[in-house]
Amino acid sequence: xxxxxxxxxxxxxxxxxxxxxxxxxxxxxxxxxxxxxxxxxxxxxxxxxxxxxxxxxxxxxxxxxxxxxxxxxxxxxxxxxxxxxxxxxxxxxxxxxxxxxxxxxxxxxxxxxxxxxxxxxxxxxxxxxxxxxxxxxxxxxxxxxxxxxxxxxxxxxxxxxxxxxxxxxxxxxxxxxxxxxxxxxxxxxxxxxxxxxxxxxxxxxxxxxxxxxxxxxxxxxxxxxxxxxxxxxxxxxxxxxxxxxxxxx
Amino acid sequence: xxxxxxxxxxxxxxxxxxxxxxxxxxxxxxxxxxxxxxxxxxxxxxxxxxxxxxxxxxxxxxxxxxxxxxxxxxxxxxxxxxxxxxxxxxxxxxxxxxxxxxxxxxxxxxxxxxxxxxxxxxxxxxxxxxxxxxxxxxxxxxxxxxxxxxxxxxxxxxxxxxxxxxxxxxxxxxxxxxxxxxxxxxxxxxxxxxxxxxxxxxxxxxxxxxxxxxxxxxxxxxxxxxxxxxxxxxxxxxxxxxxxxxxxxxxxxxxxxxxxxxxxxxxxxxxxxxxxxxxxxxxxxxxxxxxxxxxxxxxxxxxxxxxxxx
Numbered sequence: 105x106x107x108x109x110x111x112x113x114x115x116x117x118x119x120x121x122x123x124x125x126x127x128x129x130x131x132x133x134x135x136x137x138x139x140x141x142x143x144x145x146x147x148x149x150x151x152x153x154x155x156x157x158x159x160x161x162x163x164x165x166x167x168x169x170x171x172x173x174x175x176x177x178x179x180x181x182x183x184x185x186x187x188x189x190x191x192x193x194x195x196x197x198x199x200x201x202x203x204x205x206x207x208x209x210x211x212x213x214x215x216x217x218x219x220x221x222x223x224x225x226x227x228x229x230x231x232x233x234x235x236x237x238x239x240x241x242x243x244x245x246x247x248x249x250x251x252x253x254x255x256x257x258x259x260x261x262x263x264x265x266x267x268x269x270x271x272x273x274x275x276x277x278x279x280x281x282x283x284x285x286x287x288x289x290x291x292x293x294x295x296x297x298x299x300x301x302x303x304x305x306x307x308x309x310x311x312x313x314x315x316x317x318x319x320x321x322x323x324x325x326x327x328x329x330x331x332x333x334x335x336x337x338x339x340x341x342x343x344x345x346x347x348x349x350x351x352x353x
Numbered sequence: 354x355x356x357x358x359x360x361x362x363x364x365x366x367x368x369x370x371x372x373x374x375x376x377x378x379x380x381x382x383x384x385x386x387x388x389x390x391x392x393x394x395x396x397x398x399x400x401x402x403x404x405x406x407x408x409x410x411x412x413x414x415x416x417x418x419x420x421x422x423x424x425x426x427x428x429x430x431x432x433x434x435x436x437x438x439x440x441x442x443x444x445x446x447x448x449x450x451x452x453x454x455x456x457x458x459x460x461x462x463x464x465x466x467x468x469x470x471x472x473x474x475x476x477x478x479x480x481x482x483x484x485x486x487x488x489x490x491x492x493x494x495x496x497x498x499x500x501x502x503x504x505x506x507x508x509x510x511x512x513x514x515x516x517x518x519x520x521x522x523x524x525x526x527x528x529x530x531x532x533x534x535x536x537x538x539x540x541x542x543x544x545x546x547x548x549x550x551x552x553x554x555x556x557x558x559x560x561x562x563x564x565x566x567x568x569x570x571x572x573x574x575x576x577x578x579x580x581x582x583x584x585x586x587x588x589x590x591x592x593x594x595x596x597x598x599x600x601x602x603x604x605x606x607x608x609x610x611x612x613x614x615x616x617x618x619x620x621x622x623x624x625x626x627x628x629x630x631x632x633x634x635x636x637x638x639x640x641x642x643x644x645x646x647x648x649x650x651x652x653x654x655x656x657x658x659x660x661x662x663x
Contacts, residue, residue: 201462
Protein backbone atom coordinates (compact mmCIF):
# COMPACT_ATOMS: atom_id res chain seq x y z
CA UNK A 105 0.00 0.00 0.00
CA UNK A 106 2.77 2.42 0.96
CA UNK A 107 4.54 1.66 -2.33
CA UNK A 108 1.36 2.59 -4.19
CA UNK A 109 1.02 5.80 -2.17
CA UNK A 110 4.65 6.66 -2.91
CA UNK A 111 4.18 6.04 -6.61
CA UNK A 112 0.99 8.08 -6.78
CA UNK A 113 2.66 10.89 -4.87
CA UNK A 114 5.68 10.87 -7.19
CA UNK A 115 3.44 10.79 -10.24
CA UNK A 116 1.55 13.83 -8.97
CA UNK A 117 4.84 15.68 -8.59
CA UNK A 118 5.96 14.65 -12.08
CA UNK A 119 2.64 15.79 -13.54
CA UNK A 120 2.91 19.12 -11.70
CA UNK A 121 6.40 19.52 -13.18
CA UNK A 122 5.09 18.97 -16.69
CA UNK A 123 2.09 21.21 -16.16
CA UNK A 124 4.42 24.01 -15.01
CA UNK A 125 5.23 24.32 -18.70
CA UNK A 126 1.89 26.09 -19.12
CA UNK A 127 3.28 29.11 -17.26
CA UNK A 128 5.62 29.91 -20.09
CA UNK A 129 3.84 28.39 -23.07
CA UNK A 130 0.07 28.50 -22.67
CA UNK A 131 -0.32 31.07 -25.45
CA UNK A 132 1.37 29.00 -28.14
CA UNK A 133 -0.39 25.86 -26.96
CA UNK A 134 -3.76 27.55 -27.28
CA UNK A 135 -3.20 29.76 -30.30
CA UNK A 136 -1.08 27.48 -32.49
CA UNK A 137 -3.21 24.43 -31.80
CA UNK A 138 -6.46 26.20 -32.56
CA UNK A 139 -5.63 28.90 -35.14
CA UNK A 140 -4.37 26.69 -37.96
CA UNK A 141 -7.03 23.96 -37.70
CA UNK A 142 -9.73 26.59 -37.36
CA UNK A 143 -8.31 28.47 -40.33
CA UNK A 144 -8.40 25.31 -42.42
CA UNK A 145 -12.00 24.65 -41.37
CA UNK A 146 -12.96 28.20 -42.40
CA UNK A 147 -11.09 27.82 -45.68
CA UNK A 148 -12.76 24.50 -46.48
CA UNK A 149 -16.16 25.95 -45.63
CA UNK A 150 -15.49 28.75 -48.09
CA UNK A 151 -14.30 26.59 -50.98
CA UNK A 152 -16.68 23.63 -50.96
CA UNK A 153 -20.07 23.82 -52.62
CA UNK A 154 -22.96 24.50 -50.24
CA UNK A 155 -24.55 21.18 -51.21
CA UNK A 156 -21.37 19.38 -50.14
CA UNK A 157 -21.36 20.84 -46.64
CA UNK A 158 -23.54 18.08 -45.29
CA UNK A 159 -21.43 15.38 -46.98
CA UNK A 160 -18.00 16.64 -45.96
CA UNK A 161 -18.65 18.86 -42.92
CA UNK A 162 -18.21 16.16 -40.32
CA UNK A 163 -15.00 14.90 -41.95
CA UNK A 164 -13.53 18.40 -42.09
CA UNK A 165 -14.42 19.39 -38.52
CA UNK A 166 -13.32 16.05 -37.07
CA UNK A 167 -10.11 16.20 -39.13
CA UNK A 168 -9.39 19.74 -37.96
CA UNK A 169 -10.03 18.77 -34.31
CA UNK A 170 -7.56 15.89 -34.64
CA UNK A 171 -5.14 18.30 -36.30
CA UNK A 172 -5.43 20.52 -33.19
CA UNK A 173 -4.43 17.53 -31.09
CA UNK A 174 -1.60 16.69 -33.50
CA UNK A 175 -0.21 20.23 -33.41
CA UNK A 176 0.29 19.91 -29.67
CA UNK A 177 0.90 16.21 -29.22
CA UNK A 178 3.23 15.77 -32.18
CA UNK A 179 4.85 19.09 -33.12
CA UNK A 180 5.14 20.87 -29.79
CA UNK A 181 5.83 17.74 -27.80
CA UNK A 182 8.55 16.56 -30.21
CA UNK A 183 10.28 19.93 -29.91
CA UNK A 184 9.93 19.90 -26.14
CA UNK A 185 11.40 16.41 -25.82
CA UNK A 186 14.26 17.24 -28.20
CA UNK A 187 15.00 20.39 -26.17
CA UNK A 188 14.98 18.41 -22.91
CA UNK A 189 17.35 15.90 -24.45
CA UNK A 190 19.63 18.62 -25.77
CA UNK A 191 19.81 20.84 -22.69
CA UNK A 192 20.19 18.25 -19.95
CA UNK A 193 16.59 18.29 -18.72
CA UNK A 194 16.19 14.64 -19.62
CA UNK A 195 19.37 13.79 -17.71
CA UNK A 196 17.86 15.49 -14.67
CA UNK A 197 14.85 13.17 -14.82
CA UNK A 198 17.06 10.17 -15.54
CA UNK A 199 19.08 10.83 -12.40
CA UNK A 200 15.98 10.69 -10.20
CA UNK A 201 14.41 7.58 -8.65
CA UNK A 202 11.43 7.55 -11.00
CA UNK A 203 10.33 5.05 -13.59
CA UNK A 204 10.37 5.81 -17.29
CA UNK A 205 6.71 4.79 -17.39
CA UNK A 206 5.80 7.43 -14.81
CA UNK A 207 7.77 10.12 -16.63
CA UNK A 208 6.33 9.25 -20.05
CA UNK A 209 2.78 9.05 -18.67
CA UNK A 210 3.12 12.45 -17.03
CA UNK A 211 4.45 13.96 -20.26
CA UNK A 212 1.71 12.39 -22.41
CA UNK A 213 -1.02 13.40 -19.98
CA UNK A 214 0.21 16.98 -19.71
CA UNK A 215 0.32 17.38 -23.46
CA UNK A 216 -3.15 15.89 -23.73
CA UNK A 217 -4.26 18.67 -21.38
CA UNK A 218 -2.42 21.25 -23.48
CA UNK A 219 -4.29 19.98 -26.55
CA UNK A 220 -7.69 20.28 -24.90
CA UNK A 221 -8.43 24.01 -25.40
CA UNK A 222 -7.56 23.87 -29.10
CA UNK A 223 -9.71 20.76 -29.55
CA UNK A 224 -12.69 22.36 -27.84
CA UNK A 225 -12.34 25.59 -29.81
CA UNK A 226 -12.11 23.76 -33.15
CA UNK A 227 -14.97 21.37 -32.41
CA UNK A 228 -17.24 24.12 -31.08
CA UNK A 229 -16.62 26.71 -33.77
CA UNK A 230 -16.29 24.07 -36.50
CA UNK A 231 -19.67 22.59 -35.59
CA UNK A 232 -21.23 26.04 -35.75
CA UNK A 233 -19.53 26.76 -39.07
CA UNK A 234 -20.86 23.58 -40.72
CA UNK A 235 -24.24 23.52 -38.92
CA UNK A 236 -23.38 20.33 -37.10
CA UNK A 237 -24.86 19.13 -33.82
CA UNK A 238 -23.09 19.73 -30.53
CA UNK A 239 -25.52 17.51 -28.62
CA UNK A 240 -23.16 14.52 -28.33
CA UNK A 241 -19.95 16.50 -28.11
CA UNK A 242 -19.18 14.80 -24.80
CA UNK A 243 -18.31 11.72 -26.83
CA UNK A 244 -15.23 13.64 -28.02
CA UNK A 245 -13.71 13.38 -24.53
CA UNK A 246 -12.39 9.80 -24.85
CA UNK A 247 -11.27 10.55 -28.41
CA UNK A 248 -9.33 13.57 -27.18
CA UNK A 249 -7.70 11.59 -24.39
CA UNK A 250 -6.88 8.41 -26.33
CA UNK A 251 -6.03 10.33 -29.51
CA UNK A 252 -3.68 12.59 -27.58
CA UNK A 253 -1.92 9.61 -26.03
CA UNK A 254 -1.56 7.82 -29.35
CA UNK A 255 -0.32 10.90 -31.25
CA UNK A 256 1.89 12.04 -28.35
CA UNK A 257 3.70 8.74 -28.66
CA UNK A 258 4.69 9.82 -32.18
CA UNK A 259 5.77 13.22 -30.82
CA UNK A 260 7.94 11.68 -28.10
CA UNK A 261 9.45 9.22 -30.58
CA UNK A 262 10.39 12.05 -32.96
CA UNK A 263 11.81 14.08 -30.06
CA UNK A 264 13.96 11.15 -28.95
CA UNK A 265 15.16 10.39 -32.46
CA UNK A 266 15.88 13.93 -33.68
CA UNK A 267 19.41 15.21 -33.04
CA UNK A 268 18.20 18.67 -32.07
CA UNK A 269 15.12 20.82 -31.56
CA UNK A 270 15.14 22.28 -35.09
CA UNK A 271 15.16 18.88 -36.76
CA UNK A 272 12.53 17.67 -34.32
CA UNK A 273 10.40 20.61 -35.51
CA UNK A 274 10.93 19.66 -39.14
CA UNK A 275 10.20 15.95 -38.70
CA UNK A 276 7.17 16.59 -36.53
CA UNK A 277 5.75 19.08 -39.00
CA UNK A 278 6.03 16.43 -41.72
CA UNK A 279 4.19 13.99 -39.46
CA UNK A 280 1.58 16.63 -38.70
CA UNK A 281 1.08 17.36 -42.42
CA UNK A 282 0.44 13.67 -42.97
CA UNK A 283 -2.18 13.72 -40.26
CA UNK A 284 -3.62 16.86 -41.81
CA UNK A 285 -4.10 15.52 -45.32
CA UNK A 286 -5.09 11.99 -44.45
CA UNK A 287 -7.40 13.17 -41.68
CA UNK A 288 -9.28 16.01 -43.34
CA UNK A 289 -9.67 14.61 -46.83
CA UNK A 290 -12.34 11.92 -47.08
CA UNK A 291 -10.97 8.46 -47.80
CA UNK A 292 -13.00 8.27 -51.01
CA UNK A 293 -11.09 11.25 -52.39
CA UNK A 294 -7.67 9.74 -51.69
CA UNK A 295 -5.78 7.30 -53.96
CA UNK A 296 -6.11 3.66 -52.93
CA UNK A 297 -2.40 3.22 -52.28
CA UNK A 298 -2.73 5.54 -49.30
CA UNK A 299 -5.15 3.19 -47.57
CA UNK A 300 -2.38 1.25 -45.75
CA UNK A 301 -0.89 4.55 -44.55
CA UNK A 302 -4.26 5.66 -43.24
CA UNK A 303 -4.69 2.29 -41.53
CA UNK A 304 -1.52 2.68 -39.47
CA UNK A 305 -2.17 6.26 -38.40
CA UNK A 306 -4.01 6.73 -35.11
CA UNK A 307 -5.42 9.99 -36.43
CA UNK A 308 -7.60 8.01 -38.88
CA UNK A 309 -9.40 6.32 -36.00
CA UNK A 310 -9.60 9.53 -33.99
CA UNK A 311 -11.36 11.25 -36.92
CA UNK A 312 -13.72 8.30 -37.38
CA UNK A 313 -14.52 8.25 -33.67
CA UNK A 314 -15.30 11.97 -33.63
CA UNK A 315 -17.65 12.03 -36.62
CA UNK A 316 -20.79 10.42 -35.11
CA UNK A 317 -20.70 12.88 -32.23
CA UNK A 318 -20.92 15.73 -34.73
CA UNK A 319 -24.23 14.25 -35.90
CA UNK A 320 -25.47 14.30 -32.33
CA UNK A 321 -25.37 10.51 -32.03
CA UNK A 322 -23.18 7.90 -30.46
CA UNK A 323 -22.78 4.63 -32.36
CA UNK A 324 -21.09 1.31 -31.77
CA UNK A 325 -18.49 2.04 -34.45
CA UNK A 326 -16.98 4.59 -32.12
CA UNK A 327 -16.21 1.87 -29.61
CA UNK A 328 -14.05 -0.06 -32.06
CA UNK A 329 -12.28 3.12 -33.14
CA UNK A 330 -11.64 4.00 -29.50
CA UNK A 331 -10.30 0.51 -28.82
CA UNK A 332 -7.94 0.83 -31.78
CA UNK A 333 -6.83 4.23 -30.48
CA UNK A 334 -6.22 2.71 -27.06
CA UNK A 335 -4.15 0.01 -28.72
CA UNK A 336 -2.11 2.64 -30.59
CA UNK A 337 -1.66 4.51 -27.31
CA UNK A 338 -0.45 1.36 -25.56
CA UNK A 339 1.96 0.50 -28.38
CA UNK A 340 3.39 4.00 -28.62
CA UNK A 341 3.73 4.16 -24.81
CA UNK A 342 5.55 0.84 -24.78
CA UNK A 343 7.80 1.96 -27.64
CA UNK A 344 8.86 5.30 -26.15
CA UNK A 345 9.32 3.91 -22.64
CA UNK A 346 11.19 0.89 -24.02
CA UNK A 347 13.06 0.45 -27.29
CA UNK A 348 12.92 4.11 -28.36
CA UNK A 349 14.05 5.51 -24.99
CA UNK A 350 17.45 7.19 -25.51
CA UNK A 351 20.17 4.78 -24.51
CA UNK A 352 23.14 5.72 -22.38
CA UNK A 353 25.84 6.21 -25.00
CA UNK B 354 26.41 -3.98 0.76
CA UNK B 355 27.69 -3.02 4.23
CA UNK B 356 31.19 -1.60 4.54
CA UNK B 357 31.58 -1.45 0.76
CA UNK B 358 33.04 1.71 -0.77
CA UNK B 359 30.46 4.11 -2.14
CA UNK B 360 32.16 3.81 -5.51
CA UNK B 361 34.79 1.44 -6.82
CA UNK B 362 36.13 2.19 -10.28
CA UNK B 363 38.33 -0.41 -11.91
CA UNK B 364 40.20 0.03 -15.20
CA UNK B 365 37.48 2.29 -16.49
CA UNK B 366 37.96 3.23 -20.12
CA UNK B 367 35.73 5.32 -22.32
CA UNK B 368 36.39 5.80 -26.02
CA UNK B 369 34.08 8.07 -28.01
CA UNK B 370 33.46 6.77 -31.49
CA UNK B 371 33.10 9.85 -33.70
CA UNK B 372 35.68 11.34 -33.64
CA UNK B 373 37.59 8.61 -31.87
CA UNK B 374 38.75 10.06 -28.57
CA UNK B 375 40.05 8.22 -25.54
CA UNK B 376 38.27 10.23 -22.85
CA UNK B 377 39.08 7.94 -19.91
CA UNK B 378 41.97 5.51 -19.97
CA UNK B 379 42.09 2.73 -17.37
CA UNK B 380 40.95 4.72 -14.34
CA UNK B 381 41.04 2.95 -10.98
CA UNK B 382 40.07 4.46 -7.63
CA UNK B 383 37.49 4.14 -4.88
CA UNK B 384 35.54 6.57 -2.74
CA UNK B 385 34.42 5.72 0.77
CA UNK B 386 31.33 6.94 2.63
CA UNK B 387 32.24 10.05 4.59
CA UNK B 388 35.00 10.94 2.16
CA UNK B 389 35.27 13.86 -0.23
CA UNK B 390 37.13 12.96 -3.38
CA UNK B 391 38.26 15.62 -5.81
CA UNK B 392 38.73 15.24 -9.54
CA UNK B 393 41.03 17.93 -10.84
CA UNK B 394 42.21 18.46 -14.35
CA UNK B 395 42.26 20.85 -17.26
CA UNK B 396 39.34 21.20 -19.66
CA UNK B 397 39.06 18.02 -21.73
CA UNK B 398 40.91 15.90 -19.17
CA UNK B 399 37.94 13.50 -18.99
CA UNK B 400 36.40 14.53 -15.67
CA UNK B 401 32.84 15.04 -16.87
CA UNK B 402 32.96 11.86 -18.96
CA UNK B 403 33.99 10.01 -15.81
CA UNK B 404 31.20 11.36 -13.62
CA UNK B 405 28.59 10.73 -16.31
CA UNK B 406 29.65 7.08 -16.26
CA UNK B 407 29.38 7.06 -12.47
CA UNK B 408 25.71 8.07 -12.71
CA UNK B 409 24.95 5.71 -15.57
CA UNK B 410 24.42 8.36 -18.26
CA UNK B 411 27.35 7.00 -20.26
CA UNK B 412 28.31 3.40 -20.85
CA UNK B 413 31.98 2.56 -20.25
CA UNK B 414 33.86 1.07 -23.19
CA UNK B 415 35.51 -1.31 -20.71
CA UNK B 416 36.15 -1.62 -17.00
CA UNK B 417 33.75 -1.61 -14.13
CA UNK B 418 31.96 0.76 -11.79
CA UNK B 419 30.58 -0.58 -8.51
CA UNK B 420 28.13 1.35 -6.38
CA UNK B 421 28.16 0.21 -2.76
CA UNK B 422 29.70 -3.06 -3.85
CA UNK B 423 27.30 -3.93 -6.66
CA UNK B 424 28.13 -3.49 -10.36
CA UNK B 425 26.42 -0.48 -11.90
CA UNK B 426 24.20 -1.12 -14.91
CA UNK B 427 24.25 2.08 -16.97
CA UNK B 428 20.84 3.54 -17.71
CA UNK B 429 18.98 0.70 -16.01
CA UNK B 430 20.08 0.92 -12.40
CA UNK B 431 17.39 2.27 -10.09
CA UNK B 432 19.93 2.41 -7.22
CA UNK B 433 21.57 5.45 -8.79
CA UNK B 434 18.45 7.58 -8.39
CA UNK B 435 17.95 6.39 -4.84
CA UNK B 436 21.53 6.88 -3.67
CA UNK B 437 23.31 9.38 -5.92
CA UNK B 438 22.52 13.07 -6.35
CA UNK B 439 24.18 14.48 -9.44
CA UNK B 440 24.88 18.12 -10.16
CA UNK B 441 25.78 18.39 -13.84
CA UNK B 442 28.17 20.96 -15.19
CA UNK B 443 25.59 22.55 -17.48
CA UNK B 444 22.85 24.87 -16.37
CA UNK B 445 19.48 23.23 -15.91
CA UNK B 446 17.04 24.35 -18.57
CA UNK B 447 13.77 23.67 -16.76
CA UNK B 448 13.17 27.41 -16.59
CA UNK B 449 9.45 27.16 -15.95
CA UNK B 450 9.96 25.80 -12.41
CA UNK B 451 9.85 28.22 -9.51
CA UNK B 452 12.79 28.14 -7.11
CA UNK B 453 11.02 26.69 -4.10
CA UNK B 454 9.10 24.09 -6.07
CA UNK B 455 12.17 22.99 -8.02
CA UNK B 456 13.89 22.06 -4.74
CA UNK B 457 10.76 20.74 -3.04
CA UNK B 458 9.66 18.64 -6.02
CA UNK B 459 13.11 17.10 -6.32
CA UNK B 460 12.96 16.22 -2.62
CA UNK B 461 9.54 14.64 -3.06
CA UNK B 462 10.75 12.60 -6.04
CA UNK B 463 13.55 11.37 -3.77
CA UNK B 464 10.96 10.06 -1.33
CA UNK B 465 10.21 12.92 1.04
CA UNK B 466 6.63 13.74 1.99
CA UNK B 467 5.43 17.27 1.25
CA UNK B 468 6.14 18.64 4.74
CA UNK B 469 9.67 17.30 4.95
CA UNK B 470 10.46 18.42 1.42
CA UNK B 471 9.14 21.91 2.20
CA UNK B 472 11.19 22.15 5.38
CA UNK B 473 14.38 21.06 3.72
CA UNK B 474 13.74 23.33 0.73
CA UNK B 475 13.31 26.25 3.13
CA UNK B 476 16.53 25.37 4.97
CA UNK B 477 18.48 25.13 1.74
CA UNK B 478 17.02 28.37 0.40
CA UNK B 479 18.11 30.11 3.62
CA UNK B 480 21.66 28.82 3.39
CA UNK B 481 21.89 29.55 -0.33
CA UNK B 482 20.29 32.99 0.08
CA UNK B 483 17.46 32.18 -2.29
CA UNK B 484 14.62 33.13 0.04
CA UNK B 485 13.91 36.41 -1.73
CA UNK B 486 13.49 34.70 -5.10
CA UNK B 487 11.66 31.59 -3.87
CA UNK B 488 8.60 32.24 -6.07
CA UNK B 489 10.50 33.33 -9.14
CA UNK B 490 10.84 31.10 -12.19
CA UNK B 491 14.33 29.77 -12.89
CA UNK B 492 14.40 31.40 -16.32
CA UNK B 493 14.12 34.80 -14.64
CA UNK B 494 17.17 34.29 -12.40
CA UNK B 495 20.80 35.17 -13.01
CA UNK B 496 23.21 32.39 -13.99
CA UNK B 497 24.66 32.29 -10.48
CA UNK B 498 21.24 32.08 -8.85
CA UNK B 499 20.22 29.26 -11.17
CA UNK B 500 23.38 27.42 -10.16
CA UNK B 501 22.45 27.86 -6.51
CA UNK B 502 19.01 26.40 -7.20
CA UNK B 503 20.66 23.43 -8.89
CA UNK B 504 22.83 22.95 -5.81
CA UNK B 505 19.71 23.03 -3.67
CA UNK B 506 18.06 20.47 -5.95
CA UNK B 507 21.13 18.25 -5.62
CA UNK B 508 21.41 18.48 -1.85
CA UNK B 509 17.72 18.01 -1.05
CA UNK B 510 16.90 14.48 0.02
CA UNK B 511 20.26 13.95 1.73
CA UNK B 512 21.33 11.08 -0.50
CA UNK B 513 24.41 9.13 0.59
CA UNK B 514 26.45 10.04 -2.51
CA UNK B 515 26.87 13.48 -4.06
CA UNK B 516 28.53 13.98 -7.43
CA UNK B 517 29.12 17.66 -8.02
CA UNK B 518 30.50 18.86 -11.34
CA UNK B 519 31.85 22.40 -10.92
CA UNK B 520 29.43 23.34 -8.12
CA UNK B 521 30.78 26.85 -7.60
CA UNK B 522 30.99 28.01 -11.21
CA UNK B 523 29.15 31.34 -11.72
CA UNK B 524 28.84 31.89 -7.95
CA UNK B 525 30.21 34.91 -6.13
CA UNK B 526 33.09 34.43 -3.65
CA UNK B 527 31.03 35.08 -0.52
CA UNK B 528 28.53 32.34 -1.35
CA UNK B 529 31.21 29.95 -2.56
CA UNK B 530 32.46 29.73 1.01
CA UNK B 531 28.99 28.75 2.20
CA UNK B 532 28.72 26.09 -0.46
CA UNK B 533 32.05 24.54 0.51
CA UNK B 534 30.90 24.52 4.14
CA UNK B 535 27.59 22.91 3.10
CA UNK B 536 29.49 20.23 1.21
CA UNK B 537 31.86 19.68 4.13
CA UNK B 538 28.90 19.27 6.48
CA UNK B 539 27.46 16.56 4.24
CA UNK B 540 30.81 14.76 4.29
CA UNK B 541 30.90 14.96 8.09
CA UNK B 542 27.38 13.49 8.11
CA UNK B 543 28.69 10.45 6.21
CA UNK B 544 28.03 11.26 2.56
CA UNK B 545 30.54 10.30 -0.11
CA UNK B 546 31.22 13.37 -2.23
CA UNK B 547 32.87 13.33 -5.63
CA UNK B 548 33.79 16.83 -6.61
CA UNK B 549 34.89 18.08 -10.00
CA UNK B 550 36.25 21.58 -9.74
CA UNK B 551 38.63 24.18 -11.07
CA UNK B 552 38.51 26.05 -7.76
CA UNK B 553 41.47 24.04 -6.51
CA UNK B 554 42.54 26.54 -3.86
CA UNK B 555 39.07 26.71 -2.30
CA UNK B 556 38.24 23.04 -2.67
CA UNK B 557 41.48 21.99 -0.97
CA UNK B 558 39.94 22.62 2.42
CA UNK B 559 37.07 20.16 1.89
CA UNK B 560 38.88 17.42 -0.04
CA UNK B 561 40.11 14.27 1.70
CA UNK B 562 41.69 12.81 -1.43
CA UNK B 563 42.35 14.06 -4.88
CA UNK B 564 42.88 12.52 -8.31
CA UNK B 565 44.49 14.71 -10.93
CA UNK B 566 43.48 13.76 -14.46
CA UNK B 567 45.30 14.51 -17.65
CA UNK B 568 44.23 13.23 -21.07
CA UNK B 569 41.92 10.69 -19.47
CA UNK B 570 44.48 9.24 -17.07
CA UNK B 571 45.03 9.64 -13.35
CA UNK B 572 48.48 11.19 -13.08
CA UNK B 573 48.39 11.73 -9.32
CA UNK B 574 46.24 10.34 -6.53
CA UNK B 575 46.44 10.97 -2.81
CA UNK B 576 45.53 13.23 0.05
CA UNK B 577 46.22 16.94 -0.45
CA UNK B 578 49.06 16.56 2.07
CA UNK B 579 50.62 13.68 0.16
CA UNK B 580 50.41 15.54 -3.11
CA UNK B 581 51.78 18.74 -1.64
CA UNK B 582 54.68 16.77 -0.17
CA UNK B 583 55.89 16.32 -3.74
CA UNK B 584 56.73 20.03 -3.75
CA UNK B 585 57.84 20.28 -0.14
CA UNK B 586 61.42 20.91 -1.18
CA UNK B 587 60.31 24.23 -2.66
CA UNK B 588 58.90 27.47 -1.33
CA UNK B 589 57.31 30.27 -3.28
CA UNK B 590 58.24 33.88 -2.73
CA UNK B 591 55.43 36.31 -3.50
CA UNK B 592 56.36 39.96 -3.97
CA UNK B 593 53.95 42.80 -4.75
CA UNK B 594 55.60 46.08 -5.68
CA UNK B 595 54.22 49.34 -4.32
CA UNK B 596 52.03 51.21 -6.85
CA UNK B 597 54.45 54.17 -6.99
CA UNK B 598 57.57 52.02 -7.10
CA UNK B 599 59.86 52.54 -10.06
CA UNK B 600 61.46 49.11 -9.64
CA UNK B 601 61.06 46.81 -12.67
CA UNK B 602 59.22 43.66 -11.53
CA UNK B 603 61.22 41.59 -14.01
CA UNK B 604 64.40 42.72 -12.30
CA UNK B 605 62.99 41.54 -8.95
CA UNK B 606 62.08 38.22 -10.55
CA UNK B 607 65.58 37.78 -11.99
CA UNK B 608 67.05 38.43 -8.56
CA UNK B 609 65.04 35.61 -7.02
CA UNK B 610 64.91 32.65 -9.36
CA UNK B 611 64.75 31.28 -12.91
CA UNK B 612 61.42 29.62 -12.07
CA UNK B 613 59.28 32.75 -11.90
CA UNK B 614 56.15 34.52 -13.08
CA UNK B 615 55.44 38.23 -13.39
CA UNK B 616 51.91 39.59 -13.55
CA UNK B 617 51.70 43.36 -13.36
CA UNK B 618 53.25 44.40 -10.05
CA UNK B 619 53.15 40.85 -8.70
CA UNK B 620 56.19 38.56 -8.82
CA UNK B 621 55.95 34.91 -7.93
CA UNK B 622 59.05 32.70 -7.90
CA UNK B 623 59.98 29.24 -6.64
CA UNK B 624 63.17 28.73 -4.63
CA UNK B 625 64.60 25.76 -2.72
CA UNK B 626 62.93 25.65 0.70
CA UNK B 627 66.22 26.03 2.56
CA UNK B 628 67.08 29.23 0.64
CA UNK B 629 63.69 30.90 1.02
CA UNK B 630 64.38 33.10 4.05
CA UNK B 631 67.78 34.32 2.85
CA UNK B 632 66.31 35.07 -0.59
CA UNK B 633 63.51 37.05 1.02
CA UNK B 634 66.06 39.08 2.96
CA UNK B 635 68.01 39.68 -0.24
CA UNK B 636 64.90 41.07 -2.00
CA UNK B 637 64.18 43.43 0.91
CA UNK B 638 67.77 44.64 1.17
CA UNK B 639 68.22 45.04 -2.60
CA UNK B 640 65.03 46.94 -3.40
CA UNK B 641 64.16 48.46 0.00
CA UNK B 642 60.95 48.10 1.97
CA UNK B 643 59.51 51.29 0.48
CA UNK B 644 59.42 49.70 -2.98
CA UNK B 645 57.44 46.71 -1.72
CA UNK B 646 53.75 46.63 -0.90
CA UNK B 647 53.84 43.03 0.23
CA UNK B 648 56.35 40.23 0.43
CA UNK B 649 55.84 36.77 1.87
CA UNK B 650 56.67 33.08 1.63
CA UNK B 651 54.10 30.48 0.59
CA UNK B 652 54.38 26.76 1.16
CA UNK B 653 53.10 24.72 -1.83
CA UNK B 654 49.34 24.48 -2.15
CA UNK B 655 47.26 21.87 -3.92
CA UNK B 656 46.84 24.35 -6.75
CA UNK B 657 50.63 24.52 -7.09
CA UNK B 658 50.76 20.72 -7.34
CA UNK B 659 47.97 20.77 -9.91
CA UNK B 660 49.71 23.43 -12.00
CA UNK B 661 53.03 21.63 -11.71
CA UNK B 662 51.61 18.31 -12.90
CA UNK B 663 49.27 19.45 -15.67
